[in-house]
Each structure stands twice: as C-alpha cells, then as structure tokens.
Amino acid sequence: MMWEMQTVESDIAEGESRRNEMSGKAWKLNSEIEGKLMEIEALTEQCNQAIRKLKLRNHFQLVLDINGSSAAEVIGINYKDLLKPALNALAEEAKKAIFSNTKKRINLQKQSYDNDIFIEGKRAGAQLDLLKKEMEDHASRCASKVKKTKEVLAIKEQQMVDLF
Template identity: 40%
Template sequence: MCQELNTVKEKINVKAESAKELERKLEAMRSGPSLREVKEEEKSVLEKDLKKFNDLIEQLKDHEARAEKQMEEKEKTLVVKVEEKSRICAENEELKKKVEEQGFNMRDAERMKRELQAVERDIGEAEVERNKWEEKCWDLNAVIGTKWKELEALQIECNQAIRRLKLGNGFQYELNAKGSTPIEVLGDYKSTLKPGLNSSIEEVKRTKMESLESKVRLQQVSSDIAAKIKAKENRIAILQSQIDELTNQISAIQKGTQDYISRCEMEARQLQEKFEAESHNVDLVEKEAHEFLENAKATLQETTVRSEEEVQMCAYQLLALIDSVSKYKEFTASKISQMKDVVSETAAAIAQAHNDSLASSIGTLPQSKV
C-alpha cells in the first residue's frame, strides 16, 4: 500500500512539474518579446547605426571640403609668397649689381642695410607662415584619419548587425576612400538591403503565427493537465485518509513500543544496580584477598628465614656427624683389621690343633687293629 502511494505521489509530482514548466513557457511567451519585436528592434538599431553612419560621412565630407578649400587658399597664398620672395631676391640681385657698379656713401649703405633687413624679416615671416600652414595641413590629415577609423568601426558594427539579421544576400559595407558621395563611399546599400529586410519582416510574421498556434496548443495541454491534476488530487485525498488511519495504528504501535522500552529500561537499571552491588562485593573480596596475600607473603618470608636457619643448623650437625662417622669408620677399620689378625691367628691355631688331632687319631688306629 505504501509503495503504491509513493508511486502515485511521484507520478503526481512529475505531472505537476510538467504543468509548471508548461505554464512557465506560456508565461514567458506571453510576457517576453516576440521574434517580430526582436527583429524590429534589431532593424531600428541598424537604421540608427546607418543614420549615424551617414551623418558621420556627411560631416566628414563637409570637413574635408572645408579643409580642401583652406588648403587651396593657403597654396595660393604660398605661391604668392614664393613669387614675392623670388621677386625680392631678383630685386636684391639687381640692387647688388647696381651697388657694385655704382659708388655709394655711408647713408646709402645704411639705407640698403635696413632694406635688406626688412626683406630678410619678411622672408622669415613668410617661412613661419608656411610652417604654420604645413602644421595645419598635418593636423587636418590626422583628423581625417581619425574620422576614417571611426567610419571603419561603424562599418564593422553595421556588418555584424547585418550578419546577425541573416538577410541571406551576403551584403557587407565596404568603404571607398576615393568616393565623393555617400553612395560612392558606402555602395548602393538601399537597393540591396530592402529585399532582405522585407523577407525578415515576412519571417517575423510567420514566426508570430507559429507562436500563436503553439500558444493555443499549450493552453489545451495545460487544461488537460489541470483536469488530470484534479483527479489526482481526489485520489490523493482518498489516500490521505488511508494514511491517517495507518498513522493512528502506527501511533498505537509506537505507544506500546514506548511502554515496552520503559519496562526494559527499568529492568536494565535494576540489573545495573545489582551489577554495581556485586562489583562492590567483588572489590571487597579482592581487597581481602590482597591483604591475605600480603600476610601470606610475610609469613612465607619469615618461614623461609627460619627454615634457612634450621637448614644451616642441620648442616652443621650433619658435618659434625660426618666427622664423627669418619672417625668411627677409621676406628672400626682398625678394630676389624685387629680382629682379622686375631681370627687368622685363631684359625691357624685351630688348624694346627686339628691337624695335630688328626695325626694323633691316625697313629692310634693300627694299634687297635692289632
């Protein structure tokens, strides 16, 4: 029963998660921007970039035209200055020739010297002006180079935006440094981009219709899932009542188990107290045994000392006895040797006496026969 309940719960959870996922997708489709809006936003960004690009080109052209005009004016002024310098140099040469040909006094020399200094001063000022105009030309060229780099950066951004739109015509902006009009600099982009943008708009419309159809399908699926969830909820209510009954039974079993555990704990405490009492008795017995062992060791030590003393005394007595035995043995040996001598003498005397008696007996036998 529990396994079936768990299986049903898992299925319900899976269905609920699927329903939530579908609802999230539906909500995301409702709240999030559509593909058409994204494409339109990209298109507006691209148009803004294009407008900015065109404005920058116009500014660059105006600035370039003004710079060219200023350059022409400065070149004309420079040509005039050069011609004037050449004329002054020619006049100086003529004056030098005249001075060489004619005699002159100190006043004429001073005047000519002042005129020469004035001419040299004019020449220096003309050279300074020429250097200034050359520096301005260099600055203008640097500004033109910077603007051209900015234009190239905008070109890269526009090309990336076109690639993101995936128009399919392969159009890319390519700058022409020699062009004088926006079409010559950028190329004929209007006739190339317009068909691609129109096709993108059609694609956005088609995608929007598909998203609406998928939205309707998702709503139908969501309603079906909601009905299934309702049925599962009813089933869960029935199972919940069964779970409550099982819970009550489990509570009764747990109560009985708790009572049994309490009794076991009480018996365990009693056994523990009994064990502690027996342990105390064992400790007392061990203490008495230890004292008895100590006393026995002391008694054994005293007995050992006393036994050693007695053994030493017995050893002394044994040595004395051995000495007396050895002395008695010597005395006995001497007595035995004396007795042997006496016995041998006695035996010899007896033998002699026996022989004498035999001889006398043999001598008396023939006389009796006669």
C-alpha cells in the same frame, strides 16, 4: 628701396610662417582623418559581421570607397537598395515566427489548462472513491457490531429464559 625690400622680406617671412602653420594643421587634420577612417573601417567590419549573423540571402557586404567625396559615396549608395529589402524580409519572417510561436504557446496553455482540469477531476474522483470505501468499511463494521450485539443479546436472552 631698402624699405620696400624689408617689407617684401617681412611679407615672405610671414607667408612662410603661415605656410608652416597651415602645413602643421594639415598634418594634424590628416592624422585625425586617418584615425576616423580606421574607426569607420572597424565599424564597417562590425556591420559586416552583424550582416553575416543575420544570414541575409543576398550576401550583402559594406565596402568603403576612400576616394568618395561624400558619405554616401564612401559607404556606397546602393546599400539601401540591397540591405533594406533583405532586412524587411527578415523582419517579416521574425513577425511570422513570433505570431506562430504565440499561437503555439496559447494552444499549449489551453492543453495545460485542460490537463489540469482532467487531473483535478481524477483526484476528486479518487477522493470520492476513498470516501465511499471508508463509508462502506464503516457500515460493514457497524453491521458487524450490530450482528455481534444481536448474537450477544440473543445468548443473554436465552440464558434469561433458561433461568426462569
């Protein structure tokens, strides 16, 4: 009987030891869960700030349910129903804006090209006008020299005629 009492006491001591060990593990897991919950809450707040920056029309906001038993219950299963259509609409608007901006940029590039051609034409025309003016000035100087030379020759011819 004594031996049975010792066995029971050792079983009780072993049970208490395991219970204390499990209690320690439970405390450790509980603190880890609390830490993870705090991380999830911080991430939820960041998500909500990002959603506010997107300026979605449905004013969606993530709310944690800490009593949920699955990830979908904790985050809220309806977030896909509310957020996905709003994000798709926002993506569609962004695509339209990009397409519109691309069209505008192409038109502006075409206008810029046309303006460059026009300016280059004006520049070439101005150079041509300058060359024409230089040619006319040169022709005028040459004609003036020819006239002066003719006058000088006429005077010399007259002097030669007067000498003979």
